[in-house]
Amino acid sequence: MEVTSYLNWNPVLADPTGQRQAKPRTLGKTMVMDKGLGPNAFQDMLSIGSSHLDMIKLGFGTSPLYPQHVLKSKINLAKENGICIYPGGTFLEVAITQNAVDSYFDMIVALGFNGVEISNGTIEFNRKFRNELIMRGLDEGLEVITEYGKKGWGSAIELEELIETVLLDTEFGASLVTIEARESGMGVGIFDHQGKCKDEEVGQVLAAVSGQQLLWEAPLKSQQVHLISMLGSDIHLGNISPDELIALEALRRGLRSDTLSLGTRKE
Template identity: 60%
Template sequence: MDVTSQLEWHPLLRDPTGRRTVKPRTRGQTMVIDKGLGLHAFEDLLQTSAPYIDLLKIGFGTTPLYPTGLLKRKIELARQHQIAIMPGGTFLEVAVSRHTVPEYFDMIGLLGFTAIEVSDGTIEMERTVRNELIRLSREAGLTVYTEYGKKLWGSTIDAEELVETVLLDVQHGAALVTIEARESGAGVGIFDANGECRDEELLDIVGKLPEPDLLLWEAPQKQQQVHLLKTLGSGVNLGNISPNDIFSLESLRRGLRSDTFGLELSP
């Protein structure tokens, strides 16, 4: 008898909430930021954590810094594990500001990226340009993730403007809209200078949206992840998660850590 075939945890021990879904997910998606993992580290990451990663972002504008063969291999591995993979939005902003958008799309197509982030965190972008970038991305067969918010320290969120942006982005073909918090999670968006969540703004945003699940919240810090999970439920979409924190976050989602013990899917 094959003993290993019997080594299966009870479902409520694997997931005490009883509600965590498998990929492809529409709720509870996790976006991981890769800030320069080597190939072996990347392979190890996927070997252990692939079931818990929905989207992987090659951070900032680092995409052209990799040896081409290494980058292509990382993209191939992500695709094999059902993980959408995209360059950071800042890199597309570089292409827009340097008038090299066609060249940008040519290269990410040749490399095999499956997704794209359309953002204006650093530059100013007309609505017509944003619409066109979403359209070009869709025509290229890419899943589109847009982003709302500026990277400037002290920048905040205008709930009315955000709602309008989300509805227009989704209308034009975006799958999710990411709320900017940078990789620091402090002094930007819904987080104050200490990384604490501005709950009034958070609830105002969620209350104004017909479908809050259209949002992906950047939340790189553990206390931010815990707070959003407790406030919005384990089905909240979270991003800018460090590769080192994937198991930590998945444990939080399932109520397998003291911080979220007894957590349910919805608050």
């Protein structure tokens, strides 16, 4: 017998919060960090979770380590699923130290990347050069995501500097500014050495800039739960492990005990 219709979950079960935007969304974006998924694992991730995934970062400088046909396949699959895919910002920092910025941009455009991350988490460069990199990315037709923060253990947020960076980066055309937390989520940025969030600093940042401009790296479940509970399910979150993509979406929708109260509807 031919099936002519599909079963659909009751909306109050699929999204108890009733707030989750469909793609392309402006709120609640999720960025997954890919540190070396094989072709099958990458395709599996997209087949079950592409509707919940907005950005994929190929961590640090892993991009040139793939067989080129595998890399191109990843890029094409991501774009077919409405996802921004880009190399990690550290790779651009390598290009800067090797005086190969032009070659870097030429190659990522030729390969088909549709995004670029601009950071100075390891090296130093001035504001003028940062602006030039943002504009170069835009001129190449790429979505520009910038990053604030140093990668060293114990690196803290300089609030005035962060606020100024967000305001200037977005003024020059960056779509989001990522708040550094590395893949460990400990002893960096808004997280202390135990991985706990520095709530007072977060509040001071959000008093000065829009949360819609910020992508919070939060690799640990405890951090995701805390930030969602504190700031709402529509915050942008990054450095999510591929195997935590669906679990994070459940947190956003109040489909886990940690955030079930988000889905409480008032009669």
